[in-house]
Amino acid sequence: MTLFGYRLPGMSSLILWGLLWEIVGRSGMTFFIPPLSEVFLTLFEVIGTPPFLKALSETSYAFAAGVFFALVIGIPVGILMGKNRLVDELLLPWVNIFLSAPLTALVPVLMVLFGFGMRSIIITTTLFAIWIIILNARAGVMQINRSLVEMARSFGATPMVAFYKIYFWAALPEILGGVRIGVIRAVKGVIIGQLLISIVGFGALFELYANNFLMAHFWAVLVVLFALAFTVSEFLAYLERRVSYYAAKR
Amino acid sequence: MVMPQIKDPIGHLEMRAPPNAVVARGVSKTYGDVEALKNLSLEFPKGQLTSLLGPSGCGKTTLLKIIGGLLEPTAGEIEVNGTPVKGPGPDRAFVFQDFALLPWANVLRNVAFGLELRGAAKSEREAIAEKYIAEVGLSGFEKAFPHELSGGMRQRVGLARALSVDADVLLMDEPFSAVDEQTRRKFQEDLLRLVQNENKTFIFVTHSIEEAVYVSDQIAILLPRPSRVLEIIRPAIERNKNVDNIRRDPEYLDIVDKIWAALRSYVE
Amino acid sequence: MASRSLQLKILSAVAVFGAWQIAGMIPVSYAFPTFLESMSALGRMAVDGSLYQAYLETLKPLVVGVAISAFLGIGLGLWIGLSSKFDWLFSPIFIVMQAAPLAALIPLLVMAYGIGLTSKVFVVCIMAMPVIVLNTAGAVRNTPSSIKEMGRSFLGTDVDIILKIIIPAASPVIFSGLRLGISAGFIGAILAELKITPTGVGDIITYSRSIADYPSMYAAIFSIILLAVVFLNIVERLEAYLFEGNVRGYASD
Numbered sequence: 001m002t003l004f005g006y007r008l009p010g011m012s013s014l015i016l017w018g019l020l021w022e023i024v025g026r027s028g029m030t031f032f033i034p035p036l037s038e039v040f041l042t043l044f045e046v047i048g049t050p051p052f053l054k055a056l057s058e059t060s061y062a063f064a065a066g067v068f069f070a071l072v073i074g075i076p077v078g079i080l081m082g083k084n085r086l087v088d089e090l091l092l093p094w095v096n097i098f099l100s101a102p103l104t105a106l107v108p109v110l111m112v113l114f115g116f117g118m119r120s121i122i123i124t125t126t127l128f129a130i131w132i133i134i135l136n137a138r139a140g141v142m143q144i145n146r147s148l149v150e151m152a153r154s155f156g157a158t159p160m161v162a163f164y165k166i167y168f169w170a171a172l173p174e175i176l177g178g179v180r181i182g183v184i185r186a187v188k189g190v191i192i193g194q195l196l197i198s199i200v201g202f203g204a205l206f207e208l209y210a211n212n213f214l215m216a217h218f219w220a221v222l223v224v225l226f227a228l229a230f231t232v233s234e235f236l237a238y239l240e241r242r243v244s245y246y247a248a249k250r
Numbered sequence: 251m252v253m254p255q256i257k258d259p260i261g262h263l264e265m266r267a268p269p270n271a272v273v274a275r276g277v278s279k280t281y282g283d284v285e286a287l288k289n290l291s292l293e294f295p296k297g298q299l300t301s302l303l304g305p306s307g308c309g310k311t312t313l314l315k316i317i318g319g320l321l322e323p324t325a326g327e328i329e330v331n332g333t334p335v336k337g338p339g340p341d342r343a344f345v346f347q348d349f350a351l352l353p354w355a356n357v358l359r360n361v362a363f364g365l366e367l368r369g370a371a372k373s374e375r376e377a378i379a380e381k382y383i384a385e386v387g388l389s390g391f392e393k394a395f396p397h398e399l400s401g402g403m404r405q406r407v408g409l410a411r412a413l414s415v416d417a418d419v420l421l422m423d424e425p426f427s428a429v430d431e432q433t434r435r436k437f438q439e440d441l442l443r444l445v446q447n448e449n450k451t452f453i454f455v456t457h458s459i460e461e462a463v464y465v466s467d468q469i470a471i472l473l474p475r476p477s478r479v480l481e482i483i484r485p486a487i488e489r490n491k492n493v494d495n496i497r498r499d500p501e502y503l504d505i506v507d508k509i510w511a512a513l514r515s516y517v518e
Numbered sequence: 519m520a521s522r523s524l525q526l527k528i529l530s531a532v533a534v535f536g537a538w539q540i541a542g543m544i545p546v547s548y549a550f551p552t553f554l555e556s557m558s559a560l561g562r563m564a565v566d567g568s569l570y571q572a573y574l575e576t577l578k579p580l581v582v583g584v585a586i587s588a589f590l591g592i593g594l595g596l597w598i599g600l601s602s603k604f605d606w607l608f609s610p611i612f613i614v615m616q617a618a619p620l621a622a623l624i625p626l627l628v629m630a631y632g633i634g635l636t637s638k639v640f641v642v643c644i645m646a647m648p649v650i651v652l653n654t655a656g657a658v659r660n661t662p663s664s665i666k667e668m669g670r671s672f673l674g675t676d677v678d679i680i681l682k683i684i685i686p687a688a689s690p691v692i693f694s695g696l697r698l699g700i701s702a703g704f705i706g707a708i709l710a711e712l713k714i715t716p717t718g719v720g721d722i723i724t725y726s727r728s729i730a731d732y733p734s735m736y737a738a739i740f741s742i743i744l745l746a747v748v749f750l751n752i753v754e755r756l757e758a759y760l761f762e763g764n765v766r767g768y769a770s771d
Contacts, residue, residue: 001752008606010606010609010610011610012606013606013607013608013609013610014610014611014614016607017610017611018748028548028632032626032629032630039683048693066536086526089522089523089526089527089530090526090529090530090533091530093527093530093531094530094534096742097747100701100746100747101743101746102704102705102707102708102742102746103705103706104708104709105708105719105723105739105742105743106739106743107712108723108724108727108735109735109736109739111727112547112549112727112732112735113547113549113550126583158677162720179755184616184617187618187619188616188620188621190619191619191621192619192621192705192709193623194707195621195622195624195713196709196712196713200624206622206625207625208628209625210625212629213629218625218626220733222622222623225618225619225622226614226617226618227621229616229617229618230613230614230618233617233618235616250591305596316668318671319670319671320667320671322672337670338670338671338672338673339672339673342671343671343672344668344671345664346664346667346668347664348662348664350664350665350668351665352665352668352683352686352687353687354686354687354689354761363672363682364673366682367669367672367673367674367675367682368672368673369680411672415672429597471641
């Protein structure tokens with residue numbers, strides 16, 4: 001949008017919403033929404049405290065591990081599905097099922113199988129992220145130009161060399177697209193996991209603040225979490241744009 | 251009846267030319283710092299086909315969209331039959347490069363869509379659409395959807411839609427560039443017949459020299475950076491004799507060569 | 519080749535359920551019943567009617583939440599897509615909502631609205647709405663400019679162009695946004711039942727876990743996943759049928 005001839009930056013309306021939040025908070029309309037300024041003050045207070053740092057490190061650990069497994073398993077499986085028709089036909093129905101299945105329902109199973117701890121949360125995170133990564137890697141490989149494959153063969157590339165010199169790079173824009181969506185899902189997965197297995201990480205912290213009616217604390221943690229999630233997703237979108245310059249020209 | 255065509259020097263044109271259907275006077279168009287068109291003036295005689303020919307970036311599509319009222323010129327004005335253009339009007343109909351068909355509507359509705367937007371009653375507009383569907387040779391495909399048609403057939407739908415609103419001026423934006431070579435030749439022949447039979451003015455954007463020489467009564471060669479009219483050529487080819495012979499006509503070949511000689515230095 | 523694909527699907531299903539059966543028979547864990555045990559528990563619950571009772575309960579917040587999200591989401595999305603002012607004002611909120619783990623709001627919703635239906639409907643809405651809004655807005659924004667120009671050049675009014683060109687052109691993407699919204703709504707509905715108060719299918723899961731009746735727990739989970747997948751499949755088929763030849767892919771996930 002433009003105002004007095006200036007183009008307002010894309011996200012600038014959030015400032016307006018922040019102001020609205022401040023006004024609603026100050027008016028004392030509802031106990032659940034403290035003024036934004038108070039939330040930010042609390043944020044700086046909370047951010048260095050041991051419980052917060054512990055929650056942050058636990059969550060980051062679960063998130064990183066979950067995403068790691070999703071990538072390490074998901075991308076090769078996806079590429080394999082794209083290259084091999086039999087594997088594709090055997091696995092695709094399951095990938096599609098789990099892509100749209102309500103995975104929250106599986107968390108109780110993970111809890112009884114893997115205990116109420118970190119392991120279940122990591123698996124939940126992986127489960128949220130992996131399917132879209134597989135599907136996009138598959139799509140990326142399948143759209144590779146036939147002539148590129150034939151070029152590799154005609155210049156005598158071995159399958160291994162062709163794989164990491166050509167197929168991976170040719171499919172990279174799609175793979176990264178899948179990774180971005182997968183990571184966004186992983187953020188949701190790690191939080192849902194922690195909420196349901198609420199004895200670790202931010203899940204425990206939310207429970208603590210909510211039960212003690214520490215609204216400003218609650219919102220402060222939420223703001224940090226949303227900001228982190230948004231930063232991660234924007235960073236990946238930036239990476240995706242960096243490689244997508246050649247996506248259109250393959 | 252087609253005008254006798256003599257290669258006129260521009261200065262003598264008014265004496266013999268029929269009245270102009272469309273006149274562009276000093277038209278400029280800038281996008282930010284980019285000048286797409288600069289002070290361009292052109293006349294389009296009534297009942298004839300004028301091609302806008304030039305390399306990409308010469309502003310030919312921009313000019314066509316300004317005539318169509320889809321873009322506003324930064325300066326200058328367009329007159330159609332003596333009235334200045336303020337926006338799209340019933341006196342002009344557009345044929346789009348990418349066909350611009352509604353993918354969810356069948357051929358009949360697509361052809362009748364121009365009339366639908368003008369508020370014609372269903373039975374009336376469908377009767378008119380049927381007539382033009384037959385005229386472009388698509389009888390039997392009324393219930394087909396665009397994705398079931400070939401590129402050439404889709405453009406016939408686009409053409410029928412433009413014909414069915416019965417506008418004086420037909421604006422065609424590289425209409426045959428998305429169809430294959432053979433279909434294209436057929437289209438060009440059909441277009442010649444259309445120019446002869448319908449008493450309409452055609453403005454035709456193309457980047458194909460052969461196509462322009464083949465179909466046009468008048469060719470305006472446009473150059474890029476800054477956009478200007480290099481030359482106006484009126485091919486004196488005896489068209490009504492036989493469409494098959496045009497491509498062997500020495501006049502045709504000479505003009506194609508001449509235009510290429512003029513343009514080659516502007517092609518990267 | 520249809521028969522080959524079907525055969526492979528069956529083969530693949532047999533392999534997975536067989537592996538489940540064998541893993542349950544070893545057993546890999548005390549809490550891992552066999553496939554057949556779980557299926558018989560499912561059959562039992564289906565016969566005594568407790569399953570239908572549970573689904574009636576579970577589907578209530580889901581249906582209400584998805585209906586509200588669809589209505590508001592498509593409305594807002596159209597508005598955002600058509601007006602650059604609204605785009606500037608509202609898009610950032612939904613972009614953040616789409617990227618953020620909104621599930622974290624649940625404890626707050628429970629405090630504000632209690633543990634009843636309202637909270638659960640809210641959970642479904644916050645999960646389902648962003649993707650519906652963003653898909654709708656994106657679809658409206660990405661209407662091919664040539665057909666909009668066509669509408670203008672044939673003298674369509676703004677209303678004509680919105681109703682006869684933009685909305686039909688956007689509807690496949692809007693519809694797929696709706697499908698993604700329903701999928702997210704399922705996640706929300708179950709999350710709400712597991713986190714807020716155990717009702718419906720969530721109750722079966724929680725209760726049978728607490729009394730270590732694992733076959734029933736697995737059966738309930740199996741059934742809800744099956745229901746979601748079958749329902750979404752039907753929606754997808756409907757989509758393919760309705761918008762044949764007019765598929766433009768998804769604006770966003």
